Amino acid sequence: MSVVTAAADRSICSPLPVLGKDVTVPLVTGGEVAYAALDYAASAPALQRVWDDVAAYAPYYGSVHRGAGYLSQLSTDLFENSRKTVAEFLGCRAGDQVIFTRSTTDSLNLLAAAVPADCQVFVYETEHHASLLPWRDARVTYLDAPRTPAQAVETLERALAGRDPYGPALVCVTGASNVTGELWPVKELAAAAHAHGARIVLDAAQLAPHHPVDIDELDVDWVAFSGHKLYAPFGSGVLAGRADWLQDAKPYLAGGGASRKVARRTDGGVDVEWHSTAARHEAGSPNVIGVYSIASACKALTEAGFDRLVAREQQLVTRVREGLAEVPQVKVLSLFGDDAPRVGVISFVVEGWNSSHFAAALSAEYGIGVRDGLFCAHPLVRTLLGSDPQDPGECGAPEAEPGERSLNAIRVSFGAGTPDEHIERFVRAVKELVSEGAQWKYRTEDGRCVPDRGTAQV
Numbered sequence: 378m379s380v381v382t383a384a385a386d387r388s389i390c391s392p393l394p395v396l397g398k399d400v401t402v403p404l405v406t407g408g409e410v411a412y413a414a415l416d417y418a419a420s421a422p423a424l425q426r427v428w429d430d431v432a433a434y435a436p437y438y439g440s441v442h443r444g445a446g447y448l449s450q451l452s453t454d455l456f457e458n459s460r461k462t463v464a465e466f467l468g469c470r471a472g473d474q475v476i477f478t479r480s481t482t483d484s485l486n487l488l489a490a491a492v493p494a495d496c497q498v499f500v501y502e503t504e505h506h507a508s509l510l511p512w513r514d515a516r517v518t519y520l521d522a523p524r525t526p527a528q529a530v531e532t533l534e535r536a537l538a539g540r541d542p543y544g545p546a547l548v549c550v551t552g553a554s555n556v557t558g559e560l561w562p563v564k565e566l567a568a569a570a571h572a573h574g575a576r577i578v579l580d581a582a583q584l585a586p587h588h589p590v591d592i593d594e595l596d597v598d599w600v601a602f603s604g605h606k607l608y609a610p611f612g613s614g615v616l617a618g619r620a621d622w623l624q625d626a627k628p629y630l631a632g633g634g635a636s637r638k639v640a641r642r643t644d645g646g647v648d649v650e651w652h653s654t655a656a657r658h659e660a661g662s663p664n665v666i667g668v669y670s671i672a673s674a675c676k677a678l679t680e681a682g683f684d685r686l687v688a689r690e691q692q693l694v695t696r697v698r699e700g701l702a703e704v705p706q707v708k709v710l711s712l713f714g715d716d717a718p719r720v721g722v723i724s725f726v727v728e729g730w731n732s733s734h735f736a737a738a739l740s741a742e743y744g745i746g747v748r749d750g751l752f753c754a755h756p757l758v759r760t761l762l763g764s765d766p767q768d769p770g771e772c773g774a775p776e777a778e779p780g781e782r783s784l785n786a787i788r789v790s791f792g793a794g795t796p797d798e799h800i801e802r803f804v805r806a807v808k809e810l811v812s813e814g815a816q817w818k819y820r821t822e823d824g825r826c827v828p829d830r831g832t833a834q835v
Contacts, residue, residue, distance in 0.1 A: 552584030613667025
């Protein structure tokens with residue numbers, strides 16, 4: 378081994394330990410196999426480190442912020458220190474707020490409720506529904522899917538140049554596509570937005586688990602992401618960024634914790650003074666476990682070395698893309714082309730196959746978990762497939778019989794906890810299914826393609 382190769386190898390880390398790595402699942406063809414979780418874009422498995430940290434804290438669980446007891450004070454310190462950890466992980470600026478929510482969807486809906494009443498919102502049709510749909514009370518301009526990063530910037534600049542120059546404006550953009558995995562030119566889009574007096578929010582749900590996110594460096598106004606995609610358990614999310622719109626908005630939820638002072642008026646009504654801190658939008662008893670798990674994941678990723686994690690993931694991306702390229706019947710979906718930088722999210726279709734049938738066969742015959750459908754990004758997937766917006770097809774529902782073309786796609790996604798073997802098994806399975814066909818018969822049940830138990834392929 379050369380010195381150069383040895384140095385390169387040292388820059389690549391091993392997979393991070395995750396829960397479920399030893400789980401086995403039954404195959405319809407007989408026997409069991411270690412489950413290959415390749416659906417990270419939906420929910421990544423929790424890091425073992427995160428689970429251990431939560432388990433160590435669990436006996437000390439207590440109410441936060443107003444409890445006088447020792448466990449309450451300990452839990453409050455843990456909750457607020459988690460806020461600081463997340464702020465450091467995101468490179469927050471002085472004055473930025475970190476608000477804990479339930480998910481990316483919740484974070485973006487919170488921001489949508491906080492935008493000024495006359496705000497213009499600009500969002501690409503390529504967005505996940507979490508960032509495409511929340512802007513119901515704003516004037517929304519939907520931008521066509523760009524075919525290059527440069528075109529994305531040009532499209533935004535043209536749209537912003539034609540907007541009302543005196544009112545507030547907000548641009549919403551993804552950092553990494555949940556369909557193609559392609560990285561978007563966030564820093565350039567932020568510069569374009571600010572040059573035209575607009576603000577920008579980054580949907581980092583697919584970016585934060587795979588790539589460093591620095592609010593100050595990217596010069597974005599807000600960042601939103603979910604814990605369950607960042608190797609933490611379900612039920613927690615983050616909205617971080619500028620405080621002014623958030624402080625001026627009505628509380629996202631009205632209740633205890635958001636209120637600083639409540640008093641009865643002489644006329645019988647109630648006067649409320651709301652907090653101006655992050656607590657303004659965190660009413661109710663917070664999800665302390667979820668918040669702590671996010672902070673633990675942030676620490677784990679930082680300590681593992683994001684550069685090393687990115688380098689290893691890129692090796693996996695290359696292996697999957699090269700393997701799929703060896704199968705002529707496979708078409709990988711892409712907006713920006715083969716050379717575009719991307720994270721470990723790849724969607725594709727297989728000629729002659731219903732996507733749900735193919736995904737079901739991967740699971741039932743190989744123990745591989747992927748996802749099929751439109752991935753809550755219906756306009757984008759339809760654009761990539763060249764289908765009419767009125768054509769049938771929806772998330773996870775196969776309308777075609779097994780073997781027929783469907784208007785859905787298959788998505789394989791992976792990350793810091795993915796073993797090399799899972800990638801090799803996936804590539805081998807795709808090649809075998811395409812060349813030899815499924816070994817089992819499948820049928821549609823409750824909108825899903827499932828094995829017809831006891832009936833092998835004839």
